[in-house]
Amino acid sequence: MRAVRCVRFVAVALLLAATGARAQFDLAKVHPEPPPVHARFAAPAVQFDTPAFDPWQIDFTRHAQMMARLQALVGRPSVHLEIVGVSGQGRALPLVLLARGGRWQADKPTLMLVAHQHGNEPAPGEAILVLLERWSAPAYADLLRRVNVVVLPRANPDGAALFKRATAVGDIDMNRDHLLLRTPEARAVARVAARYRPQVVLDMHEFTAGERWVTRFGAWTKYDVLLQAATTGNLDAGVYQAGMDDFLPAIRRAVQAEGLSDFWYHTTTAKPDAPVAMGGVQPDTWRNIGGLRNAVSILHETRGYGIGKQNLARRVQSHVVAAQALLEQVAQQGPALVALARRADRAVAGQACKGSVVVAAQQTPEKRELTLIDAKTGEDRAVPVDWRSALKLQVTRERARPCGYWLAASEGAAVRTLRLLGVQVKPVASARPIRVERYDFKSIEAGQRQDGRGAIQDQGGIVKAQVDVQPLRQRLPAGGWYVSLAQPLAGLVTAALEPDSQSSYVAARLIAVPRPGAPDRLLRVMQPLPR
Numbered sequence: 091m092r093a094v095r096c097v098r099f100v101a102v103a104l105l106l107a108a109t110g111a112r113a114q115f116d117l118a119k120v121h122p123e124p125p126p127v128h129a130r131f132a133a134p135a136v137q138f139d140t141p142a143f144d145p146w147q148i149d150f151t152r153h154a155q156m157m158a159r160l161q162a163l164v165g166r167p168s169v170h171l172e173i174v175g176v177s178g179q180g181r182a183l184p185l186v187l188l189a190r191g192g193r194w195q196a197d198k199p200t201l202m203l204v205a206h207q208h209g210n211e212p213a214p215g216e217a218i219l220v221l222l223e224r225w226s227a228p229a230y231a232d233l234l235r236r237v238n239v240v241v242l243p244r245a246n247p248d249g250a251a252l253f254k255r256a257t258a259v260g261d262i263d264m265n266r267d268h269l270l271l272r273t274p275e276a277r278a279v280a281r282v283a284a285r286y287r288p289q290v291v292l293d294m295h296e297f298t299a300g301e302r303w304v305t306r307f308g309a310w311t312k313y314d315v316l317l318q319a320a321t322t323g324n325l326d327a328g329v330y331q332a333g334m335d336d337f338l339p340a341i342r343r344a345v346q347a348e349g350l351s352d353f354w355y356h357t358t359t360a361k362p363d364a365p366v367a368m369g370g371v372q373p374d375t376w377r378n379i380g381g382l383r384n385a386v387s388i389l390h391e392t393r394g395y396g397i398g399k400q401n402l403a404r405r406v407q408s409h410v411v412a413a414q415a416l417l418e419q420v421a422q423q424g425p426a427l428v429a430l431a432r433r434a435d436r437a438v439a440g441q442a443c444k445g446s447v448v449v450a451a452q453q454t455p456e457k458r459e460l461t462l463i464d465a466k467t468g469e470d471r472a473v474p475v476d477w478r479s480a481l482k483l484q485v486t487r488e489r490a491r492p493c494g495y496w497l498a499a500s501e502g503a504a505v506r507t508l509r510l511l512g513v514q515v516k517p518v519a520s521a522r523p524i525r526v527e528r529y530d531f532k533s534i535e536a537g538q539r540q541d542g543r544g545a546i547q548d549q550g551g552i553v554k555a556q557v558d559v560q561p562l563r564q565r566l567p568a569g570g571w572y573v574s575l576a577q578p579l580a581g582l583v584t585a586a587l588e589p590d591s592q593s594s595y596v597a598a599r600l601i602a603v604p605r606p607g608a609p610d611r612l613l614r615v616m617q618p619l620p621r
Contacts, residue, residue: 126468175278178259209249214294217409284512309462320381323448344415367542373585382581435578
């Protein structure tokens, strides 16, 4: 078998050299499913015609091919195509708007799809091309009178070109960059979200089929689709419940009707004692940041990472079915969905100066039996695991919710980043006495961001701070900045500015920890700031 694979690889290499093509992924690193496992995943009856399905193309749809497909849609009545940014290596970041007359309708609900944040997870990008072709056809004209669809087909084009998870410049996981906005790719997503304020977002990925699961359990993953809504502190309860009660069930029903299987999103590492964890609960991923934007925010992952083109049609079909179900659900709810988002905006803004804010939370440890597929027999096998549930948050740190935050005039980088997120930041034009809380930094050390599996690999690490707050009445100098929590994106503000949150701007060194005796850079404002 090894000799056969080597011969195939040499043949592919010669073909690529002859045609001048450059493979996006290394065939030598593909870990194909063994026949008993592969037999469990029959191809769907539907056929797809994206470039990845061309029998002469070894790799997946390339950037130029994708752009050509998008350009071919221009001229259809519902299609608007624009470039909303440029990647670290200079590739265009396209946006496609599908709406009546190709113009966004402010009174209609908006569904936002983001695909290919991780460059080595190709099925979402292929599915997006299928969906855009379908939804821009005349048969969908009536539906697009009731819904706006905003699509980012390839959020990480450099990663896709290199077939790597992270961005090419900085080697950053852009899916964990939606609060810090260090990458041009994440900044483009933020600009689009701030511009269109979607009521529903779908984050499209692929998960590991074998590898770590085979190493630990001698088994492969079973489910076609893994799902999870936003799960982080300070979410609006009404929006969260709509995701759990209406939108996730709509996807599950559609997936199951196609004979596909689904379960909660989960992952692990190859370490023997590592837990199996649902998606993280920190305010950094697009799923959780989407939730803090008061949108129903859903992660949809298909079983595909590591197996090359195996089951590709089934993986693409899984994404197509899920997105179709969401589109129909958004259209069905229509004005009620717009009203829900507006109520959430008002509710979040109305909490300023009241109650408490979650600063840090973690998943809840549980015991569970997880069903996998035995690598040798292809049969189901239940394995006991230490499970980390994101459906039940354990709040580890909270404090009184302020009315807002004051930033020193020196903190222009933080101000610019907040504004890119869509947060309102106002200059403090005149000095004024006011009740505040200052941060007393008890300890500072280098560390790593964590999720349910352990440390997250992140270049440079973070500043781990332990703080107390000290109430005082202080005269705020003119020339600083005020960030009120009486605004819809208050959840993003607290995630960014509470310094002992691992995702905060202090943790990321965007705001420096003040030296002893130096003026404060960041204060909690504990009463409404007079106009």
